[in-house]
Amino acid sequence: MKKCNTFISFLVLFFLNFAYSQEVTKKQISTFPSSLFELNVSYGIQGNFFVDYGESVVKAADGDIIPFRDAFGFNLYQKEFIGDYKAIRFSTRLGGRNFLELGYEVGTNRGEFSIITQTDSGTRVVVNDFELDEVNRYFSLTYKRGLGKTNRWFLLGAVSYLHLESSTIEISPSANFISVEESNPTNSYLEELAGQLGVQYYFYNSGRFSLGLETRAYFIISYGPELETWSFAPILKYNF
Amino acid sequence: MSEISDESSNYPNLKYYVHNRFSGQDPSIIDFYDKAFLSFYLAYDENDDDQIIDTSSPPTLIPSVVDADTGLGWSLSSENNWSLDTIDENSVANNYSIFVTAEFDNCSTYAAPVVFNIAAEENINSGCSNIFGGISSGPAYGWGGANPTIPAANKYDGNCNDLKYGGNYIREVYIGHVKSHNVQMDRLVSFTGNGGGSEVQFCRASSREQITVDSLNNINLSNWDTRTLMYWKRKEIRKKRLRLAAIKWDENWSCEGYEEQLFVIYEEDNEGTLTIGDSVSFENGDSTYSLDVNVTIDNKSKDQVIIKRTRTNQEFFVVNLLDQGCGGGHGAGSFGDRIWGWQDCGTPFQYNMWHRWIDVTDNTTYF
Numbered sequence: 093m094k095k096c097n098t099f100i101s102f103l104v105l106f107f108l109n110f111a112y113s114q115e116v117t118k119k120q121i122s123t124f125p126s127s128l129f130e131l132n133v134s135y136g137i138q139g140n141f142f143v144d145y146g147e148s149v150v151k152a153a154d155g156d157i158i159p160f161r162d163a164f165g166f167n168l169y170q171k172e173f174i175g176d177y178k179a180i181r182f183s184t185r186l187g188g189r190n191f192l193e194l195g196y197e198v199g200t201n202r203g204e205f206s207i208i209t210q211t212d213s214g215t216r217v218v219v220n221d222f223e224l225d226e227v228n229r230y231f232s233l234t235y236k237r238g239l240g241k242t243n244r245w246f247l248l249g250a251v252s253y254l255h256l257e258s259s260t261i262e263i264s265p266s267a268n269f270i271s272v273e274e275s276n277p278t279n280s281y282l283e284e285l286a287g288q289l290g291v292q293y294y295f296y297n298s299g300r301f302s303l304g305l306e307t308r309a310y311f312i313i314s315y316g317p318e319l320e321t322w323s324f325a326p327i328l329k330y331n332f
Numbered sequence: 333m334s335e336i337s338d339e340s341s342n343y344p345n346l347k348y349y350v351h352n353r354f355s356g357q358d359p360s361i362i363d364f365y366d367k368a369f370l371s372f373y374l375a376y377d378e379n380d381d382d383q384i385i386d387t388s389s390p391p392t393l394i395p396s397v398v399d400a401d402t403g404l405g406w407s408l409s410s411e412n413n414w415s416l417d418t419i420d421e422n423s424v425a426n427n428y429s430i431f432v433t434a435e436f437d438n439c440s441t442y443a444a445p446v447v448f449n450i451a452a453e454e455n456i457n458s459g460c461s462n463i464f465g466g467i468s469s470g471p472a473y474g475w476g477g478a479n480p481t482i483p484a485a486n487k488y489d490g491n492c493n494d495l496k497y498g499g500n501y502i503r504e505v506y507i508g509h510v511k512s513h514n515v516q517m518d519r520l521v522s523f524t525g526n527g528g529g530s531e532v533q534f535c536r537a538s539s540r541e542q543i544t545v546d547s548l549n550n551i552n553l554s555n556w557d558t559r560t561l562m563y564w565k566r567k568e569i570r571k572k573r574l575r576l577a578a579i580k581w582d583e584n585w586s587c588e589g590y591e592e593q594l595f596v597i598y599e600e601d602n603e604g605t606l607t608i609g610d611s612v613s614f615e616n617g618d619s620t621y622s623l624d625v626n627v628t629i630d631n632k633s634k635d636q637v638i639i640k641r642t643r644t645n646q647e648f649f650v651v652n653l654l655d656q657g658c659g660g661g662h663g664a665g666s667f668g669d670r671i672w673g674w675q676d677c678g679t680p681f682q683y684n685m686w687h688r689w690i691d692v693t694d695n696t697t698y699f
Contacts (some may be wrong), residue, residue, distance in 0.1 A: 146571065169572070267660075269677055
């Protein structure tokens with residue numbers, strides 16, 4: 093929750109800053125173009141609220157995550173809260189300020205581990221600066237509505253089919269058991285239904301291109317609802 | 333409360349239970365269990381927010397009398413009054429709620445899905461068909477009892493005479509804890525109704541009771557002796573949850589002779605046929621008979637079987653407390669003072685099994 097509050101505070105400050113900038117340059121601002129079709133891409137960051145696996149993330153001095161331990165042994169599950177975020181979307185205007193958007197969004201969180209241990213049978217296990225990924229792929233259908241007539245602010249809501257990929261290592265020294273595996277939709281049916289709520293703000297326009305910022309909260313709705321990730325990214329839009 | 337106690341045939345000793353549970357005379361439901369023919373089931377130990385459910389306050393008691401999605405449960409208010417409330421999945425998942433089931437079979441009185449106890453005061457009916465004869469002896473052992481005598485961790489050296497203590501005994505085996513391995517057994521959405529969480533079945537085929545003999549004198553078995561469903565939410569699977577199953581897998585696995593049992597875990601669907609075939613054999617202790625049973629059981633599933641193992645009584649009780657290549661974990665309740673070996677690690681659901689044996693003449697439990 094602390095991570096969430098920090099993230100929200102940061103976003104609020106950021107958008108207030110742009111709102112202020114908008115006020116200052118209000119007289120110079122004209123309505124941004126809007127056409128029947130739009131293509132937009134974004135690349136930024138996201139915070140993933142799942143990847144700590146319900147345990148505190150403890151790091152070594154070099155930044156590597158220290159595996160948490162349970163009755164089974166060492167669990168190399170956890171990833172960094174902040175990860176990267178990429179999206180590409182195609183929009184069509186339904187009429188007025190209403191848009192329908194098809195999107196593909198990917199969030200990736202990584203965790204780097206180093207551990208040296210030995211099983212009871214004497215086998216030494218060395219994991220050295222090894223990076224494990226947690227990848228969320230969203231196939232989204234979004235409804236987006238412009239706020240006002242300037243085509244700068246948009247509110248959006250979406251439903252997404254979510255593919256999950258998770259790479260993990262389990263080391264149980266007492267059991268002489270080591271598991272290195274990736275779980276994904278193909279081998280483990282890791283798929284969920286997700287929802288989104290978000291805001292877009294465009295602050296720069298040149299010809300058919302517009303540049304802006306967006307933030308989206310992703311929820312798992314097939315169980316929950318449970319907050320999964322929160323993204324924050326610059327967005328570049330091209331109007332056809 | 334009166335409505336329950338008036339139906340004592342349906343809820344034997346529930347009043348006794350409630351009285352002792354909340355009057356402070358006997359704050360533990362543990363001791364009660366073996367005094368009444370009831371079993372208790374805690375459906376959820378964590379709420380929807382993954383927080384351990386607070387068990388410091390009195391639970392809602394839900395008599396299990398019908399199969400339904402909603403029902404009635406008794407709650408104790410702060411004014412010490414009982415009230416009857418409607419309960420459903422959501423309320424049970426987020427509040428301390430215990431299902432109470434009447435156990436009419438005296439032979440299975442000792443079965444407790446959640447609360448495993450031992451310190452019984454009244455004798456079980458020794459006329460049960462699944463109780464072997466013998467002579468009673470041995471120290472009393474109870475969780476929380478006075479001066480408990482804890483027997484050695486592993487008394488199962490394969491010699492039944494060493495095990496028996498000369499008593500009339502039953503030997504129970506449970507599926508203890510189960511841990512998910514982040515493998516969903518069903519798709520999220522299925523147009524045939526199979527989507528969502530996973531319906532995991534734990535099965536046992538042994539059967540000296542259910543066999544049939546065909547015209548060629550082949551001995552066949554086509555039904556499970558026990559099959560118990562454990563439902564896993566998608567959330568629980570994804571989070572690699574460790575859950576208490578406490579499923580009674582065998583209420584009495586005999587020691588004498590040689591007895592194989594088929595242990596199977598599969599995920600059930602509402603269509604498809606998963607045929608599980610194998611053979612199990614028996615040999616009586618005095619070699620008066622032996623059987624080879626052909627097991628062919630059809631189940632509804634579109635998947636492959638998750639785990640299929642043949643276990644024998646001569647190996648199971650010897651190795652069950654040992655590391656079987658996956659480490660071990662503490663049991664729950666009265667099984668909690670021992671480490672039980674995890675089994676089949678690396679599969680979608682790894683588990684441990686607990687066993688105990690009970691001298692039913694003096695209600696002494698041994699592990």
